[in-house]
Structures are given as C-alpha cells and as structure tokens.
Amino acid sequence: IHWSPGSGAHATRGAIRDEWRATGWENGPLGYPTTDEICGLRNGGCYQDFQNGQIHWSPGSGAHATRGAIRDEWRATGWENGPLGYPTTDEVCGLRNGGCYQTYQDGSIHWTSATGAHATHGAIGERWASQNWEQGPLGYPTSDEIATGTGSYQMFEGGAIIWTANGSRTEAITMNSSGLTPTQQDYLRQALPAAVAESQQYGVPVSVALGQSILESGWGGSTLSSRYNNYFGIKCSTSSPYQSGCINMGSGEYLHSSYQIISSSFRTYGSRTDSFLDHGYFLTHNSRYGGAFAHTDDPDRFIREVARAGYATDPNYAQKVINLMNAYNLYQYDI
Structure with missing residues (x-):
C-alpha cells in the first residue's frame, strides 16, 4: 500500500503491481496510484489509475502501462x-x-x-x-x-x-515530390488528403480535384484560397453544407471572349478539406455535370465534360487542367 498527500493510500498487487514496479514505482513516469485495482472489464480485464496514466491487464494481454499522448489516443478509440x-x-x-x-x-x-x-x-x-x-x-x-x-x-x-x-x-x-518546389510540395502534402476525402465521398478523380485546385488557387497562393480556403472559385449563387459564409472579391472572367476583372460573391470555408468536399458536392448536386460521372475512370474526359457543361468561362479551362495533370503526373494519385 502506497500513500502520498496528493494521491491517498492505495493497494497494488499481482501483475499490475509487477508492471508498476517495472516502470520505477512512484519515481517512474506513472507516479503514485490514485485508485485501487478495478476489474470487470471486457474479457476479464482489470485496470488501475495512477497520477500520470493507467495499467491495464487481461489474461490474454498481460499488464501494460499507458500514458501521455498514446494513452489519450487509445482512450479516444474506446x-x-x-x-x-x-x-x-x-x-x-x-x-x-x-x-x-x-x-x-x-x-x-x-x-x-x-x-x-x-x-x-x-x-x-x-x-x-x-x-x-x-x-x-x-x-x-x-x-x-x-x-x-x-x-x-x-x-x-x-x-x-x-x-x-x-x-x-x-x-x-x-506523394511524389520529384520536380516540385518546396512551396508546391507543401501545397500537395496538404491538398492530397482533402482531394482523397472528396474522391471517397463523391467520386471525383483525385487528379482532377488537384489539377483544378492548382489552377484556380495558384498552388494555394491566391487571396481567395490563402485567406478564405476557397480553392475552386465556387460562388455563392447557391448554398452548401460545407460553406461558412460569403465574401465579395474581384475575379478574372471571360465575357464575350474578353478577359475582364469583375466583382463576385464567393463561398468561404473553415478548412481546406471543406472546400474540396464542397467541390464534390457542387458537381454531384448540379444535374448538368451528371454526364461527367460516367467517366470517373478517365480523368481527362471527366474534366472535359465538366468544362463543357459550363463550369468555367475560360474556353481553354479543361486543357489547362489537363496540362497540370500531365506536368505533375497527378494521375498517380487516382484511386
């Protein structure tokens, strides 16, 4: 039985006591016990709390201490x-x-x-x-x-x-960082998980999502992207479950074959992933883009169908995305 002013008096015994001894008793990372041994866990398991962690035991696993960030993660998993x-x-x-x-x-x-x-x-x-x-x-x-x-x-x-x-x-x-600048590597490292999430949720090819985001955001360097997490230039003409608000900004548009800067209202997002998920949501919830999803195994055809359906005013939009997909071999990330 160990006692301290901060922990009270608690007994340790058997395999849990042996594990605590192996960690260095109260001088080790666990500190003093703060409860007695508690049993009745799954598969006949027991545990005991200490000042800085726990020791869990079961017949099939033995007694082992958990503490710190690893213990917190185990707790989060259940x-x-x-x-x-x-x-x-x-x-x-x-x-x-x-x-x-x-x-x-x-x-x-x-x-x-x-x-x-x-x-x-x-x-x-x-x-x-x-x-x-x-x-x-x-x-x-x-x-x-x-x-x-x-x-x-x-x-x-x-x-x-x-x-x-x-x-x-x-x-x-x-992720293949060959041929990328440090800025581009950092962008791809952060954008890839968002593009994977979009692909898993909505079926948009990862290569297309990455290519469009690079073109629209300038590798994340545009004000709309860096400040408001909008990587696709999606406007506020409709709403989505992912947007957090709207912001008025100037953007380049092709009007009657002439490139002009006009003021538009754009969606804002709380995170990069929300922007990518909204891109998938936007494409799947607009019937005019439905034809593209018959070609999810052909990214070039997919983005051509999206552009043909009126996604962008730039007549060369699809080819610009395809050029990026080729230049950086974004196809390697398709699942």
Missing part, C-alpha cells in the same frame, strides 16, 4: 472496447524522428512530436506494416482512420492508404 483491444507491450521509443509506439491486440499507436499520436489497425494498418512502417515511403500517420460512404482512408506524412469496402480493396498513395 479503450479496450475499441478496435485496438488491450495493450500488449509498454510504450517503445527510439524510432525515427524521436517517435514512439505501443502495440495492442489488434493494432498499434504511433507518436511523434510533429505528427501526434494516431492508431492504425485492420487492412490499412496491415498495408502500412507491409511498407515498413514509419521507415517506408509513407512515414508516420497524420490522421486516424476516416470513414466515408465507400470505405475509409488514413493520411500519412507521405501520402494516404485507402480501403474500399466494395471488394475489400486497399491501396497506398505515396
């Missing part, structure tokens, strides 16, 4: 009742870029100071493991798994892994 199950190791550090990880019955959680803590599991976790974890081309995860209407995806430092429910297909998309 503790032992979530997709990861119980921890099967303690936290292990010394990975690339100062990273740490902890394994669980059905997955793992990886953390770095730059990426935060994120869980990987299931088909996406298996695909990441097959690419050599954080040492591979994808690097560390930068998001948790995100569900969509057709499956799920997860973002990584160097790309994304997408799982499609129809056929249980898993694909990895690695």
Whole structure:
C-alpha cells in the first residue's frame, strides 16, 4: 500500500503491481496510484489509475502501462472496447524522428512530436506494416482512420492508404515530390488528403480535384484560397453544407471572349478539406455535370465534360487542367 498527500493510500498487487514496479514505482513516469485495482472489464480485464496514466491487464494481454499522448489516443478509440483491444507491450521509443509506439491486440499507436499520436489497425494498418512502417515511403500517420460512404482512408506524412469496402480493396498513395518546389510540395502534402476525402465521398478523380485546385488557387497562393480556403472559385449563387459564409472579391472572367476583372460573391470555408468536399458536392448536386460521372475512370474526359457543361468561362479551362495533370503526373494519385 502506497500513500502520498496528493494521491491517498492505495493497494497494488499481482501483475499490475509487477508492471508498476517495472516502470520505477512512484519515481517512474506513472507516479503514485490514485485508485485501487478495478476489474470487470471486457474479457476479464482489470485496470488501475495512477497520477500520470493507467495499467491495464487481461489474461490474454498481460499488464501494460499507458500514458501521455498514446494513452489519450487509445482512450479516444474506446479503450479496450475499441478496435485496438488491450495493450500488449509498454510504450517503445527510439524510432525515427524521436517517435514512439505501443502495440495492442489488434493494432498499434504511433507518436511523434510533429505528427501526434494516431492508431492504425485492420487492412490499412496491415498495408502500412507491409511498407515498413514509419521507415517506408509513407512515414508516420497524420490522421486516424476516416470513414466515408465507400470505405475509409488514413493520411500519412507521405501520402494516404485507402480501403474500399466494395471488394475489400486497399491501396497506398505515396506523394511524389520529384520536380516540385518546396512551396508546391507543401501545397500537395496538404491538398492530397482533402482531394482523397472528396474522391471517397463523391467520386471525383483525385487528379482532377488537384489539377483544378492548382489552377484556380495558384498552388494555394491566391487571396481567395490563402485567406478564405476557397480553392475552386465556387460562388455563392447557391448554398452548401460545407460553406461558412460569403465574401465579395474581384475575379478574372471571360465575357464575350474578353478577359475582364469583375466583382463576385464567393463561398468561404473553415478548412481546406471543406472546400474540396464542397467541390464534390457542387458537381454531384448540379444535374448538368451528371454526364461527367460516367467517366470517373478517365480523368481527362471527366474534366472535359465538366468544362463543357459550363463550369468555367475560360474556353481553354479543361486543357489547362489537363496540362497540370500531365506536368505533375497527378494521375498517380487516382484511386
């Protein structure tokens, strides 16, 4: 039984006591116990709270401590009742870029100071493991798994892994920074997850979404994009569930074959992803663009059909997008 003024008196015993001892008793990262052992968890599990974390035990996993950002991520997934199950190791550090990880019955959680803590599991976790974890081309995860209407995806430092429910297909998309300036690399790194989300939700080819966003926003450099997160120049003539407001700004338009600057009301967004999702929403909720979605496996045809249906006033709009798709091989990101 240990007591301190801040924690009170609490007993430790058995496997949980042995794990606490292994971490350094009260001098270790957990500090003093703040509860007694509590049982009745899933699969006969028990846990005990400490000042800076917990120790969980079950017959199938043994006793292991969780703390800090990794513990917080495990909690967010639902503790032992979530997709990861119980921890099967303690936290292990010394990975690339100062990273740490902890394994669980059905997955793992990886953390770095730059990426935060994120869980990987299931088909996406298996695909990441097959690419050599954080040492591979994808690097560390930068998001948790995100569900969509057709499956799920997860973002990584160097790309994304997408799982499609129809056929249980898993694909990895690695960002290719070859030939890109640092500014362009940074833009693509931030735009790729938004384009993947749009593709998963609405079916717009990733290459088309990226190409249009680059053309419309000047690699994110336009005022409309950098200040108001509008990467496609979508106007406020209609509303959507993604927009956060409207702003009046001047924009270039082709009127009677003449390029002019006119004032228009544009949608504003709370995030880059909202802008990309709204692009998909805009195309799928306007019947005139319906024909394009018969060509989602042919990005060039898709954007030509969108332009032909009146998306932009520039008569060369589709070709400009296709030129960008070719110049930077944006097709490699299509899923």
